[in-house]
Amino acid sequence: MKAVIIGGGIAGMTMALLLRKQNWEVIVNERAESMLNQGHAFLMSADGLSILEQFQNEQNCCLQKQNVNLFSLKRPDGDEEIRIKLDGWHCMKRVELISYLYSFFSNETLKMGRKFSHFLYEDKVATAAVFENGEIEKGDIFIGADGSNSKVREALFGKVNFTPVEVNEIVGISKKRAIDDPEKVIFQKFQSKTKGLAFGYIPASEDESVWFMQYDLKLANGQEGASAASLKKFCYDMLAEFPDAVREVLDANDFSTSYIWKTRDFDTLPTFHKENVVLMGDAAHLAVPFTSAGTTNALLDAKTLTNALTTTATIEEAFSRFYQERYADLTNHLEQGRLLKTIFLEPEIHSERGYILPLVSDKDSTDTSNKPLKITYFTDPICSTCWVIQPVLRKLKLEYGAYINLEYLMGGLLPSWDNYERGTIKNPLDVAQHWEEVSKEHLNPISGDIWIEDPLESSYPPSIAFKAAQLQSNDKAISFLRRLQEMIFIEKKNISKWTEIEKAALTSELDSALLFKDIKAKGLGLFHEDLDYAKEMNVTAFPTILFSVDNEIKTSISGMQPYEKFESIIKKFLPNATKTTIDFTPEALFERFNSMTESEYSFIMDTSLEVTTAALQDLFEKGIIKKFKNKNGTVWSYILPQNREKSSVW
Structure with a gap:
């Protein structure tokens, strides 16, 4: 099977290399007489980079890239509106990427100076591409990758209606x-x-x-x-x-x-192909550049189209599947770019909360459907019992998540040390001793040294930060709370300080600039609402958990409780509830929860500590997880695939 690709840019050359790996005959045709050095640089996602890195072993050449790990949006006066962490994004100079791709081709496989003119047809099927210099290239399929002003697209569908340049x-x-x-x-x-x-x-x-x-x-x-x-x-x-x-x-x-x-764009085409000719990259779809996704989308086109061509029975089926698999994402990027342009052109009527962040898909996967049982969970970032109950709550979500909505509220455990007295706890040294005891009792790697080395004056700052985080995303807020807990219980970090709060926020994909503003205003108000409700419910111990059906509180429990207690309550109020079988591989479980202690993994997976240790060590040696040790144990954290070349020692 022979593919003739029209357009020797990033999209066209990548498509050719992917097809060559599948043993296709491929000829790339570029209108320029020589490789151009036009264009400066662009951002590349981990998805796009993984496609390009497939070719490195074929030639003795290196793909030059620079990691970019933060995005910041400021006003001209220096006021920061947005600050987020970026995972797997790199900046690449276009000339270096073009040179890298070009190194895989010879003069026989990449034909320069071929400006497309028209196709030759037999029975409405293209048999050859004709170029303005009179040369002809025959093939079985033809791929138009000739950019936003595509002559192949015009030959198939006529001229598109570009939006006005604004x-x-x-x-x-x-x-x-x-x-x-x-x-x-x-x-x-x-x-x-x-x-x-x-x-x-x-x-x-x-x-x-x-x-x-x-x-x-x-x-x-x-x-x-x-x-x-x-x-x-x-x-x-x-x-x-x-x-x-x-x-x-x-x-x-x-x-x-x-x-x-x-900058301009055009509406998504009703199809990307006609008979045996198909479009890809900017020839097929064009969005304004606000989303920074153009080059990555071209590479994903190449990957998707190659997969379709090599796994379907006919060309028609392959091209149709290619369109179906790419349509939703491409249309979303088109609409997102247009909305970002509107926000850009009308900044006075859009607040920082109105921005769509470039590069980052801000999805909240929490199921907000009307589930029959509501669990209201009063907690605090420095509550040690709330830390050791995490395995129970995580397993509950996995097995009974179809029936429960879990709401997190802050209880305000430590307003300050002024006249503080809760049981045997009267000062920071008492907390240090208590945490060491909890660590031994529950086999959990808690270190009380923070209360000796850098004691917190109050648990209010991280609690307010959590409420501010909920304004951005409930899912991310829960991840943020988890990270705060790891930092104080495992890593001995003072999470009442903004520097530590911001680190946890960025790790949890929160906008730390917006969080900082919300802590002082909306987050503070929500925190006081939680305190008022806790007082109304006479909540004095942490955690305290309320169970409600049809907005009516049915029962409550406090402190550390066995998993069977939760199950019995669910069965009491939802007798037909059936638990979901936990069918996760070790790696998949870390993808789901990101970090776990040995006891947590053992509890969720229902395995012995010996089996758990072996499974975690295996993942560690494969570079899939990293570990952080303190004097009382270890927490293990998932490493994103794009970061696995880095050290797994945390």
């Missing part, structure tokens, strides 16, 4: 040193709150950043000019009110290599 981007590469801290490689964006104007820069290496200026065309009035000097003046004038960091990037830029990109 936003332009000026793009360049600056020689300003880009990275000071490898743990904080930031995609920094400054965006006006009063008009459609933004400036962003992304480290492409230690010594270079790709930068862009996005602007509402109505602000320009044709002042950009064509020369490097006029372009430079235009950028400095437009960004006069932006901070010094922006001008430092521009000062180190060569404007003779910068260019203007007129």
Whole structure:
């Protein structure tokens, strides 16, 4: 089977390499006479990168990339609106990626100087591509990967209706040193709150950043000019009110290599193919660049199309499946880009909570359907019993999640140490001793040393932070609470300090800038609502758990309780409830919960500690999990596939 690919950019060459791995004959045809160095750099997700890295063993060449692990959106006055952690994202210079892909081809497999003209047909099926230089390439299928102005698309479906250009981007590469801290490689964006104007820069290496200026065309009035000097003046004038960091990037830029990109898109096509000709990449779908997903989408096209071609019986079935599998994501990116453009052009009517974050899919997977049993869980980030009951709650969600909604409320365990007296606890040293006792009793790696080395004055700051996190996402808030607990019980971190709270927030994919603002306002209000309700319910011990059916509280329990107690309550009020069998591989369980102690894994999987230890050690040696040890035990955490080349010692 022979595939003729029209377009020798990233999409076309990647498609060719994937088909070659399946033993297809492939010819790539590029209209340029030689490989162009146009374009500067772009962001690449872990999904896209995993596709490119398949080819590294075939040639002695290296794929150059720079990890980017934080995204920050600030106003020109320095006020930070958004700060989130990025997992698996990298910045790549286009010329380096093109050179990398180009190295896999010879003059016989990549034909330069072939500008597409038309197809030759027999019985409505394309048999050959004809190029303007008179050359002809015969094939069995033809793949149009010739970009947004695709001539192949026009030959199949006629001209598309592009949306009007409302936003332009000026793009360049600056020689300003880009990275000071490898743990904080930031995609920094400054965006006006009063008009459609933004400036962003992304480290492409230690010594270079790709930068862009996005602007509402109505602000320009044709002042950009064509020369490097006029372009430079235009950028400095437009960004006069932006901070010094922006001008430092521009000062180190060569404007003779910068260019203007007129952003536009078109509606999703009703199909990507006609007979044996199919479109992919920007030829098939085009979105405005606000989502930073264009290159990744082209690579995912190549992967999906290759899989369809090699696993279906006919070309028609393969092309139809390719469209069906890509339609939803591509349409979502198209709509997301349009919404981001609207927000960009109308910043005064959109708050920070109205932003769709580029790069990150902000999904809350919590099932909010009307389940018959509501469990209200009063807890506190520094409550040791609330920590050791985690295996029970996790197993409950796995086995009876179809029937229960679990609501987390804060109880305010430690307002301050002033006149504090709860049982035998009167000061931080009492807590240290108590935690050591709990650790031995429940075989849980709790260390009480934090109360000797850096005692918390109150549990209110992390409690308020949790309520603020719930405003962003209930799922992420629960992950955030879990991370706070690990930090204080296992790692001896003072989680009442903002620096530690922010670390936990970023790890849990929360927007830490928004969290910081909500802690002082909405989060504080929600926390006091929880305290008022706890007082109304006479909650004095933690955890306290209320069970409600049809909004009526039926019963409650307090303190550490066996799993069978929870089951008996569920059976009492839901006699027809049947538990789901836990059918997880060890790796899948870590994907589900991210981190576990030995006792937690053993309890959930119902295995002995000996079997548990062997399973965890096996995952550790495979680089799937990492571990953190303290004097009383170990917590094990899942390593995302894109991060597994790093050390597994935490």
